[in-house]
Amino acid sequence: MFRQLVxxxxxxxxELNLLLQYLGTFLISFIPFVESLGGSMIGSLIGIPIILAVIxxxxxxxxxxxSIIVLFNTLQRKIHNRDSKKGFVHNRTLKARELYDKYGVPGLALIAPLIASGHIAAFTSLALGVNKKRVVxxxxxSIVLWGIIGGALGGYLNNDIIK
Structure with missing residues (x-):
């Protein structure tokens, strides 16, 4: 099923012109769970030079x-200014933060594209109070690493999947 979808x-x-192929690759990489890994792989499979597909x-x-980081940060500031350190939500946040501290931002950012989504990982990191600069x-x-891996994988599989 996955092979057929790809x-x-x-x-x-x-079948599209070159500009639309670039735009399609760009838009595919926006999709959670597909991200730079899938976008660069598909871009290289359709014939876009691997380095360009990765970029x-x-x-x-x-x-x-x-975009998620900026929107979340804006929303978080509005909520925090309105109501901070009160009750159940604050206590749950502290407990979640303790668990998150075991694995850290690097682990979550680098592994998330394999098991969930970088979008979810960024949101989770910010929700747990991690510094925005560190999350970014x-x-x-992570985006660069997985983009390179996807481009290399797409280049390697190019002949196999298309045929």
Whole structure:
């Protein structure tokens, strides 16, 4: 089923003009669970040069995750200014933060694309009170790493999946 879906996406994007292929690769990398890994892999499978597919996917995934970080940070400031350190929610946040401290931002950012989504990992990190700069830093590393892996994987599988 997954192979068929990838073949359909690759087949559809392959028929588009070059600009739309770039745009499609960019937009695919916005999607949670697909991200830079899937975007760069599909981009390289449709014939976009691997380095360019990786760059396009990294940029698309970066924009989508940074949007979540900025929106969450704005919302968090509004909520915090309204009502801080009260009751059940505050106690749950402290307990969640203790568990999160065991694994840290690096572990969550780097592993999330395999088991969940970088979007969810960024949201979770911020919800637990991690410094925004630290979340951004580790998610940029994760996006770049997974984008490169996806591009390499797409280049390697190029002949196998399309045929």
């Amino acid at each position: 073949q359909e996406i690759v087949g559809y994007l392959s 396009i996917s990294i940029f698309g995934n970066w924009i989508s995750i940074m 830093y580790w998610h940029i590393i």
